[in-house]
Amino acid sequence: MQSPDVAQPSAPSSPAGPVVDVEQAEAALVEHYPRLVRLAYLVLPSGRGRGRRVLTAHCLVQRALPRGRTPAPVIPAQQTGRDGDPGYALIRLQVVRTALEAGLPLKRGAWPKRAQLPPLLPQVWGLRLFPRPGGADELALDQRLAALSGPARAAHALRGLERLPDGDVREVLTAAGVADVDAALDEADGIRDAYRLLDSPEFDPCSLQARPTDLLRRRRQVKASLVAGAALVVCGTLLGLPGDGWGGDGPAAPPYARNPAAQAALDPGKLTRVSPTAWKTAARTDFSVWPARGDLTDDRGLLRRALAVWARPGTSVQVSATPGTPSGGPAGPPQLLYAGTVDTARVVILYDGLRIARYAEPRDGSRGAALDFARVDGAGRDEAGAVVLSRADGNVRYLTAPWVRGAGERDLRAPGSGAMRLTLTGGVTSPLAGPAQRPEPCTSWNVLQLTDAAGTRLVTDLGELVPARLTAGPPDAPRPASGAEALRTWAPFACSLAAVRSAGVRSVNAWAFAEQPLPGAAEGGGGSAAWVCTRAETWRGGGARVLAQFHTPGGRFGAVAAKAQDVPACGEREPRVLAGVLWKSEAGSWYLLAAGSDDTASVRATGGVEGAARGRLLTVRAKKGARAYLEGTLKNGEPISGLR
Template sequence: MDTQTPPRANGGTRRAGQVEVDEAEAALVEHYARLVRIAYVTLPATLSRHRRVMLAHRVVQRALPRRRTRGPANPAGAPPAYALVRTAAVRGALEHGRARDGWRRPAGRVADAVPLPPLAVGLRLFPRSGGAGELALERALSDLTAPARAAFALLGVDRLAQDVAAEVLADAGVEAPRRAVRDAVEAARGTDARLLASGEFDPCVLLAGPPDLLRRRQHVRAAVATAAALAVAVTLLAAPGGGGAGTGAAGSPGSPAASVLDPASVLRGSATAWRRSDRLGFAAWPARGARTSDAALLGRALTTWGAPGRAVRVSASVGTVRTPPAEPPRLLFAGDVDGAAVVLFYDGVRLVRYAEPLSGTGPVALDFARADGATGASASAVLLDRSDGNARYLTAPWVAGVSLRNLLTPGTAAQPVRTGSDGVTDPVPTPAADAGCGAQAASAPAAGWPAVVLAPRPGVPGGHPMVLTDLGDLTPVHLTYAAGAGARQGEASGAAGLAAWAHSSCELAVLRGTGVRTTGAWDFAQQTLPDGAGVARWLCTRADLWSGDDHVLVQFLPPGSAPAAPAAVSAATTSTAACGPMTPAVLSGVLWKSPAGRWFLVAAGSPEVASLAVSGGLRYAAPGRTAIVPAASGSKATLSARLTDGTALAALK
C-alpha cells in the first residue's frame, strides 16, 4: 500500500513534547492534501462525495489546536507537529462515522445530526470520478467500519507499519485498533490500494489548500467589531443629513474597487512590446480581438470577476485563488469565438477567462488559472474555447506558425493549423478520455494523443519548435525532453523527443485537471538484455504542478516495442526531486522474462550512479549503473546504489 512518501523526522517511535500552535499550523498547511485524503478515506462512503469532501476539509482545519499542546505518540519518527494534527484529523473523521458504523454518537454533537452541508470557506468542488478500479476500492471501503477505513488510509497514504497504525488509532480513541488494522489489511488484499493516490480519493485535486487558520481565528473578534461598526454607520447614514459626498459601497463611483474594475483602466500592450521585452511572458502580449474596444463587454467581464453571481459557472485550476483583481488587469483578448464572447485578462499572477453566449440563455463562465512565472513556451498559448472535442488557442505574438501532430505516431508529419491575424487558431482536436492508448494508433492526427507544435519567429531565444498539449486547464502543458546526464530539459520536437513521448504520452491522462505547469521525459539509460533480446531503454517522466507538487514515473521500454507501445511503469511517486534539475539521480528495476523464458531482475540508474547493489531475496553488488540478476517469477529484492560523490540512493517505488 505504497502511494506516497510520508513526512519523517529523526529518531524512532517516541513520545512527543510540547507543540506550539504555529508549528502545528505549519505542519497542517504543508501536509494539508495528505491529511484531507486520510480524512476523506476514513469518512463513511455512504455520504455523498460533495459532503465527504466538505467534511474532510472541515475536520482537518479543525485539527489545529487552540493552544500549545502535548503531542501524541510520534510513530515511525514523524515530526511531532504532524503527528499531532494527523491524530486530531483521524479522531475528527472517526466521530463522523460512529453513528453509521453502530457507535454511540457523543453527546453535544447536535450540529452533526443536522443534515446540512458543512461550512468550509471557498470549497465547492469534489474529486474527479475514477474508473472500475477506483469504484471497486470505494465499495470495499464502504463495507469497512470507520476505524478500519482510518487504518486503511494510514497504511496506504502515510505508509505506516501495522503496529504503528494501531498506535495512531489508539491515540485517536479507537477501542480495538489492532482489529481495525487487520480488517484494513484483509480489505487491501482484494483491491488495488495504490489507487488511493488517484484523483478519486484526492479532495484537493481542484483546490489550493487551507486558509490562514491562525489569522482567521485571531481576527474573528475584529471582524465582529467591524460588522457592528458598519451597522452603526449604516444607521447614521440612513438618518436625515447622514450622507456625504464621496461615500458609498465598494464598486461604487469613487471607490478603489470601482477603479480596478473600470474598463477604461485595463492595461493594453502594443503589438511590438514583446520585441523590446527582456522576458517573453504574458505581460508582453498585446490586446487582440475584434472587441477590445467594447466597453460594455469588458465592463460585464470585470464586474463578473469582481462579484460572480450564483448563475456564473466558476472554475479554477489547482492552486489558483478566485479573488477580484488587486490592480487593473492586462487585457489579452476580447472577441467572438464559436458562439461566445470571450475576454481574457492577465493580472500578473493569473489568467482569467470570461465567456458569455452570443445568443440564448446559456451560462456565463469565469475560469481562473495560475500563470505566475510563466515564460517562453509556458506563456506561448492560452486555450480560448473547448467544445465538441476540439479547442481553439490564442497564440503569443512571437509564434510564427502552428501545426498539429499525434504523439502516438512520431513518424507522421505534423499538419499545419491555420492561425488568424488575431492569433486565434482553427479548431484542433483535444486528447480523448481513452486517447487510443494501448491500441494501434491511427495515422490521422485527430486520433491518439494530439499536441500542437508552435514555431517561434526568427530571433526568438531558443528558436526550436515547442510541443504543447491540452490537459484540461487554460494553459496547455509544455512537453520537454532530455537525454544523458543531468536531466537538462530541451524541446521535445526532435525525433528522439517525439519517440520518447510516443511511449509516455498515455500516462498524461492521470494528470488531467491537476494544474500541470510542465512535464518532461528523460532517456536516462540504455541496457543490453540477455538471450539476444536487444537493447532496452529507461525513461523518467516528471510533471511539475503550479501548486508546487510533482509526479514522477520511471518507465521500462523492452526491446522491439512498437513506436506507440506504452512503456511499463516500474515506479510512480510524488514529492520527490528525482529526475529534476536539483537532484536528477534516479534508480529503478523490474522483473523481465527473456525470449528464452528465463527471468531476470533488470535494473538501471541514471549517469550519476557509480555502483549498484541488490539485497533481500537476490544478491548482487558491482560497479556500474546497470545490473542483470538471474531471478524467478515473483522474486522480491531491495535495490540500492551509490552515486559518484558517494551518496546513497534508494530505488524509486
Template sequence: MDERTRADVERAEAAIVEHYPRLVRLAYLVLPPSMGRHPRVLTAHGLVQRALPRALPRALPRTRLRRPVSTLPAQRGPAPGTGYTEVRLRTLRLALAYEPGTGRGAARLLPSVPVVWGLRLFPQAGGADELALDQALSGVSAPVRAALGLWHLEGLEEDEARAVLADAGVVDPEAAQRAAWQLDQGAAADVAVLLNSGEFDPCTVQTRPTDLLRRRQRVRASLVAAAVLVVGAVVVGVVVPGAGASSSDAGRQASAASFAQQALEPERLLRAPNDQWADTSRLDFTTWPARGRQAGNGKLLARALRVWAEPPADARITATAGTSTRPPARPPRLLFAGLIDGVMVVVLHDGERLVRYAEPEAATPTLHFARVDDADVTTGAALVIGRGNGWMRYLIAPWVSDATTRDLLAPDAPARPLHLAPDGVTDRVPTPPEAATACGRWPVVQFRSSQRIAEDHTFLVTDLGDLAPAHLSYLPAPADGAPPQPPREATGPEGLRSWARTACSLRSLRGEGVRSVNNWEFARQRLPEGGGEATWVCSRADTWRGPGLVTVQLQPPAARPADPGLVAGRARNTAACSRFGPDVVGDIRWRAKSGKWYLLAAGSRTVGGIDVAGKVRAASGTGTLAAPVAHGAPAGVTGRLRNGRSLRAIP
C-alpha cells in the same frame, strides 16, 4: 557660510543629482504603501529634493558598501566623502516621519512635494511575485522596509545598516532587522531582484488622466471650498486630540476599498502595446496585447469583471490545482475579448492567473482560473480560448510566427500547417484522448517563435485539459565523458521517437496544472538472453504550483514506434529527475522470451553501484543490474552514488 560648508553643500547636491534614482527608490520603499501609489511617487521625489541640507557637518559618516546579494549587477556606490551618506540619512529620516503613530508631523513636508495636475502617476505593474512582496511590505513598519532597502538597494552589511537606522531615529534597529530577515526568508522569490524591478521604481512611471468630468466640477467648487477652509481654520484654530489616528485608519480603509473598486472598472484594464513583446527581455503574458473584436466593448468587460468579483449562484467555476479564485486585487490585463464558436469570451491576466470568462447564449456564465506565474517564451506561448466535444482552439502569443500540428504517436509523419486568424486564434485542433478512452493518437501543436526574438526556435505543446497547454521537452541519454546537458526541444527525430512511446502516459496528468513535461533518458541497459538494448526514461511533469510528478519507464526494443514502455515506478511531490534532484534509480520485473523473470535496475550517471536486499540478494559495481528472480519475490533496490550516499529506487 564659509568655503568648507559651501563645498559640503555642493557635494551633497552633486550626490543627489548623480544618485537621484536610487534615493527616490529608497524613499518610495520606506513610505507607507497605504498612501496610494500616486501620492507615494510624488512624495518620494519631494523628500529626496528636500534632503539637500542648508549646512552639512564638517565630518561626514563613512560607511563601507558591499555588493548586494541580488543576482543583479551591483550598483556603483558613491565614494566616501561625496555627501551621499548624509543625503541618504536625511531622506530616510524624512520618509520615516510618514509612518503612522510616529508623532512626527509629516504634513509640514507636503509643500515640497511636486504638484501634478490632471494626471495620476504610478510605477510599472509587475507580476505575481512583485504583487506578493508589495502586499507583504504593506504589513510591516517603515523601519522594516528601511532595513530591506539598506540591504538590497544600498548593499550595506547588517551592522552598517543597523547604524544607519539608529542615526535615522529608529528606536529598535535590531528588531527591525529581525522582522526584515523573516520577510526576506519567507518571500517566494528573490527580494533583492524584486525591489530592483519596475514595480518599485518611482522614476519610471506610467500616466493616466484623472476623472475628467469630476475634475471639471471640482474646479468650480475648489474656489468656494478654499475660502470656507480658510475661514474655518481661523475660527476653529484647534485640533481634536486623537482624531489623527482614527482618520488615518479610515483613510487606509477607504483607500483599500477604492483600490478594489478600481480593479472592476473596464477603463482601468491594462493593455500592452502591440509590439511591446519585441522590445523587452520578459516574454510572458504581461506582454500580450489586447486582441479580439470586442476588446473595446465596455459593457462586456464590465460583466466579466463583475462575475469575477461576485459570481452568481448559477455560475460554473473551474480552477486548476492550486489556483485561487479570489477577486482581482488590482486592475488586471486584458488579453482577449471576442466571439469564439458562438460564445462571447473574455480572457484576463492579473500577473499570477489567467481568467477565462465565457458567456454562452441562453446559458449561465463560466469562469476558468489557471496559474501561469513565472511563464516564459514556451509556457506563455498559448492559451485555450475555446473548447468543444473533441476539439479546442488556441490563442497564441504575439511572438509565435508559425504553427503546425502533428501526432506524437506517428513520429515520422510530417507536421501539418495550422491556420492562424489575424487575432491570433487557431483553427480547431483535436484534443488528446482522456483516460477512459483508447489511445490511438496524441495531437500536439508545434510553434515557431519569431526571428525577432530567436532564430528558428520551435517547440511542442499539448493540451492536458487546463487553460494553459504543457510544454514538452526531451533530454537524451548522456554520452560517455560528456558534461550534463539541459533539456532540449522535443522537435527532433530522437525527441519525437521518445515521446511516441511515452505520450499515452500523459493522460494521467489531466487537470493537474502541469506547465511542462520532460522525457529524460537517464540510462541504457543490455537485456539478458540477447533481448537487445533497453532505454530507461524518467518523465517529469512540473506543475505551476511547484511540486513535480515523476514516472519511470523501461522501454525495451519494440516492433512499432508507438509501442508504450513498461512503467517501473511513480512518485509525487518530488524533486527527482530535475536539476534539483539529478539522481534517480529505477527497477522493474522483466520477462525474457524464455519465460524466465529478471529483476532489472538502472541509475543515472551519478550511480556507481546497485544493491538488492530482501528475498533477492544481488549487487552490481556499475549503474545497471540484471538478476534472476522468482516472480513476485519482494526485493529492495538501492543505488550507491559516487559521493558515498545511497538512493532508493522510485517505487
C-alpha cells in the same frame, strides 16, 4: 422567556452538511428576492399595519446574509431554479426564523430581539407604501391568516408558496425554533384551500402603491430635526478640539467606504491594453506584452460582466482553477488579452500578473457562464506561447503569443508523421483534436507545435487553461521536444501524460537515462530496453510527479516501473535516478532489471531478490511477484535509493 409556539433557534444544520459562503448566499438572495420578501410578508403578523409590514419584510430578507461560511440546512428547495441550492435553503430558513421572532410580543424585563425592533433599513421618507389590493377572496385570506399563530402562518406559506411537502415543512419549522410543529401544521390545515391566492398582488411586497404621509406632521418633524442637527454639530465641534475626547481612527478608511482599487479593477475603461508591437522591444517576453485581440475588445458590457464575475461569481457560474491558484478578484485593473467570439461562445481572457482568467458565456445570453483560472507567475517566452480559448466536440482552439509565426498539429505517438499546418487568424488557431478527450486505448496524442524566431517547441493540452511545455534530455539541460531524437524518446510514453491531467503542470521532461540489454538471448530473446524518466513540474513549485518507465523492443507503450511525487529525482536539483522492474522473458523466465543514471557506480537488490552489480545496470533472476529494494552508490560515494 419564550412564546409557547417558538423555542430557542436551533443550529442551522449538522456540521456534516454543505457549507455556504456569503457570496453564494448573496447570489441566491438576489435571484429569489421577490419570493423571499413575499414569504416574510406572509409570516409577519398583520396587526402592525401594511406599510410597516412591507418594510419589515424587506429588512428581514436583506439581513438574512450569513457571516462568512455557514453550514447550510439539509432541506431541499423543491422548486425549479432553486432545487438543491444550499444558499437558497439557508436564506429561506433565516427569513422564516426572523419573521417568527418579529411576531413575538415584547416581554417586560427582557431585551427585545433584533427582529422585534422597527427596521432601520430600508426607510422611505414622505411616502406610505403598501401592496396593491386584491379581491374579496384575498381580503378574506388575509383575515384568516391574521387569526393564525406565527408558526401556522409559516407552515401555510411553506406549503402553498414554496410547495414543500409536510416532511420538509416540519424540518424548516424545527430548524427555525418552533416548539410544537404538529400543532402549527394542524392549525394551518384549516386554510389548505387558499394556496392559489398566495401569488396574488395582495401579498406582493415588491409591487407597491405609494401615498403621502401626514404633511403637517412631517413639517413639524423637519423643523425639530433641524434644531437637533444644529445641536449635534456644535457638540461634535467641541468634542473634536485638542485634548481629551474621542480620537480618530488614524489611517483607517471611514466605515463602509469603498476601496478605490477594487472599484477600479471592475471598470472596463481602466483595463490595461498593450501595444501590438510592445513585445518586440520589451525586456521581458511573457504574457505582460500580449496585445488585446479579438472582435469584442470594445464591448464594454461583455468586459464589465467578465470583471464582475471574476470579482464575485454567482452560484450558476462554473468556476475552475489549477491547483494552487487563488480564485479571488483582481487587486487592480487587469490586462486584457482577448475578447471575441469563439465558436458558440463569447470569450474574455484577462491577466493580472499572477493568473490568467478566462470568462466564457453563450452567444445568446450569460446563463451557463464559466470562469477558469490558471497560475502563470514566472512564465517566460517558452511558457507564454499559447492559452486555450475553447474546447468543443473534442477540439481545442488556442490564442497564441504575438511572436508566434506558425502553428501545427503533431501526433506525439507517431514521430515520423510530420506536423499538419494550422491556420492563424488574429493569433487564433484553427481547431485541433485535443488529447484530453480521446477514449481508451490511447492510439494517438496530438500536441500543438509553435514556431517563432527562436525555434520550434511543443505544448500539450492537459485539460487546463495554459498548455504544458514538452522537453527532452538531461534534467539540468533540457531541450524542446521538437527534434527528431526527442520525438523518438517521447513516442512510447506520450500516453502517460494522461496521468498528470488537471494537476497544474507547467512542463514535462522525458529523459532517456539508460539502455539495458535484455537477458534470454539463448532463449530466443535479446535486444535492449530503454529506461526513461518523465518529470512533470507544476506552476506552484511543489507537487512534481515523477515516472520511471521501461520500454522493450517492439512494444507500443512504455510500462511504469516506479512513480513518486514531491521528490527531487529526475529534476534539475537532483539529475539522477535509480529504478527497477520485474520482467518476463519470451521463454517465461522472470528477472529483476534495474538501471541507474550514468553517475551510478553500483547497484544492489535486497529483500525478495538478492543481487549486486558494479556499474549502473543490474540483472538478477527472480520469481513472479517478488518484491525487492534497490540501493546504489554514486561515483562520488553518495548513496542513492530506488524510485518507488
